Amino acid sequence: MIQEELIKIEKGSEPKQKIIEALLSKDTSVTLSEDSLDHEMILNMGPQHPATHGVLRVLLRLDGEMIVNAECELGYLHRGYEKLAENMTYHEYIPHTDRLDYISPIANNVAYCMSVEKLMHVEIPRRAQLIRVICCELARISSHLMAAGAMGMDVGALTVFVWTMREREKLYDIFDILTGARFTVSYMRIGGMAQDITPECITMIKTFLDGLAEATKEIAAMLHKNRIFIERCEGIGIMPPEEAIDVGWTGPCLRASGIPYDLRRDQPYLVYPELDFKVITRTECDALARYFVRFDEVAESVKIIRQCLDKLQPGPIFADDAKIVLPRKEEVYSSMEELINDFVLVNFGQAPPKGESYFAIEGSKGELGWYLISDGTGQPWRSKIRSPSFVNLQGLSRILEGAMISDVVAIIGSLDPIMGEADK
């Protein structure tokens, strides 16, 4: 009865009602108490909502203030990057990877380039590997600071957001010196990277890391004993480990459920096997645990970057393979062979052998990988992005069940979804 009425009401105002039907027909695990309010309400949240971290639309079925069911709708930022990838060469696609997880673009570059390198069986020199690890960890710090700040802002601690943004501003300055761009960097190339890291940049990174310890201490002082923050985040959005695995969660969200899954340890790539760092796990499984995992991972990333900077030795930053690596510009202008290679690579792209390959790195949100299928030409036949935000959001309706409506923003914030990545 109620459901029919609700559909009728929605029909007038909302042309798309399949999502509402799905919301109403979904089984719920929430048991309503005796004095339930006896009337249900459907509340639309997003896509234009400041607390949904982008264009995420969530439909909530409420009983009073309690959420009986929730349904996500994605696709407001769908740009069809998988279709675009099939129509361009492997190099041309690198700038598009920046626009996926736009909070940590450099890690996306690394994930994509390494997927292509695995497909082509290329190995990059040691210095390039170290620089890639430094870049990945800087991106992780950037993303986790953003997540911590945004989560604080979602529950009302505005100052922390400004402080984390201040630190991220310093990171953008580093990216500016390192890559030539602040936000969408496109730094990696297949078989290496655009330019070498300069001593000036290394000094900047070292200064940043020294300052970061102080800044994280300030943030910890602001949040970790803050009663409002703790009480608003503790015990909400609980995801038991078995269900987290079943839904397919990865990254900090899964580690907050007590499962030490980290691709840097479990499927080591680049120079991670040589580095000394801890995989942070928590067993509370709630929103606060997810926040703490991210916060503690920042310190581990700092440790990793320091080790990498110590190991950094002069050397080449490009793999030695003229059929794959773009030649340097000065060589293109002075040597015939390089000019021909450049022409072929730019016009037809690298031609990897026929086959398929999957490679993933531990991105800041979770397992970030590409499944590439090559038909032997310069353009991929299929390029599937395994985006962690998409999969982590899949668990959202599960953890929203039974929560209060005031906790929704904190729960979404604790998942740290980036819609550019979830919508592809």
Next chain:
Amino acid sequence: MTRFIFGCCLQARKLTINFMFAFEELKNQVPDIEIVPMDINGTIGAIIPRENIQDIARLIKEKFGFTHFIDALGVDRNERKMRFEVIYNLRNPETKERIFLKVRCDERDPHIPSVVSIWSGANWHEREAFDMYGIVFDGHPDPRRMYLPDEFQYHPLRKDFPLMGIEGSIPLPISEDMKVRMN
């Protein structure tokens, strides 16, 4: 050395041998099952007939511990027979191994049994594959489109869908202002 950088491929070899035994066992139970094991750049995979995917998925989850559902993707192979393919990317959280399962279906009959009842994580991935390729997953609890609007009729990642889209395939919202101008 390349192998070391891209993860533990030697483990995968060992696992292949284990799986060969498992597949043999399965063949004894179902005599005419055809499983084609393959090497996907260092990770093992297998092509599985679509009638048996649910049985094999259950076996792989319960007997081999592949409980972590990482990804599922559709592929348009652009071949006359068995045009579409769905690849499941699974992981064992205990042994840290990975396996790819492939299921193929024909263009005229693009139906594949859903594995949502085995891994609930397959839900959105299968919706995405339906959205992009029009592969219908039988028994899916929520068979809606994932990204594109419900009134959109095409499946854009098929190879016969043009990159620039099809004109008029989706009605754009027209404001009152525009209507006046068009009249």
